[in-house]
Amino acid sequence: MHEITLCQNAVEIMQQVGRKNNARRITAVWMEIGPLACVEPEAVQFCFALVCRETLAEGAILHLETPVATHWCDACQQMITLISPGVSLCPHCAGRQVRVIADNGMKIKRIEIE
């Protein structure tokens, strides 16, 4: 539900940067959704087109990057790859002291302007 708020914020930032760079149009945008952002990429795609209407970014193509989370095992003191994404269990020591290393933000990486 909050995806529309996030898209509005994003378009606001894009327009500010666009105007600063004398853009007539924003034709594309690259965004990254952090693995802990609790943001639904499909909802973002849907809302984005709506909130772009009648802005510099009308019709802009949205490229979404959704990197996966990485994990750190406190016991092994190293980065690990979970066997199953939902279960915080270290594959080396079977320990539960596993920390998620991931961004919980939604980032605008770059825009393409004309």
Next chain:
Amino acid sequence: MCSICGCASGEQRIEGTSSGDHHFHPHSSDNRDRLPFASRRLVDIEMDVLAKNNYIAGHNREHFAAAGILALNLVSSPGSGKTTLLTRTLTQLASGVECAVIEGDQQTTRDADRIRATGVAAIQVNTGKGCHLDAQMVHDALHQLSPAKNSLLFIENVGNLVCPASFDLGERHKIAVLSVTEGEDKPLKYPDMFAASGLMILNKIDLLPYVSFDVDTCIAHARQVNPRIEVIALSATTGAGMDQWLAWLEQQRCA
């Protein structure tokens, strides 16, 4: 030659059309913008979409630190008993500690009214269709509420285990309230919220004899998504376990 785009089709005519002297391909300004040789550039931004929210949250946090206010953000699904927990907490605390409450709800002032009945100052933020409180709402509410120095500020978020996890309000901790009627797998089903919380309160433990809810399993699930999460089990209705919660608050106030 066409003076707008430079193409060489200016002499074309279509029989039967009265458009006369100009060629037929459309030249709306919109179309001109899409010409293949319009210069396109990439501009790197690298900015968080929540940058504005996080900036205001930082401002709130500085304000809390300067005034010695302990701000706690209560999050849960609807009906977990946040307001009952708060009214009981305030009743037991009010004589010793200054408290204030910011209430978030989509509609009505029912919760704020219940808080005010305890004699504690409360302000209601109605989010309308919004599913969470954001830092600006808390900032605006703070200006109206002006909580006392060294006080305890409870922020009761909108009942929603998803969206409030993303929005930093400037609070010291998020506290996830989970009632035993909800199912012990909630932390696994809504991991972001439990990962973002410093404390999980298991509420309504007086109902444990009547529901199939295993406290240890629930705690194990919560620790799967957040090994550091603290847990307090209590009943805001009967008062069982409240001492532990009040002790936790006191410890945080002194931290």
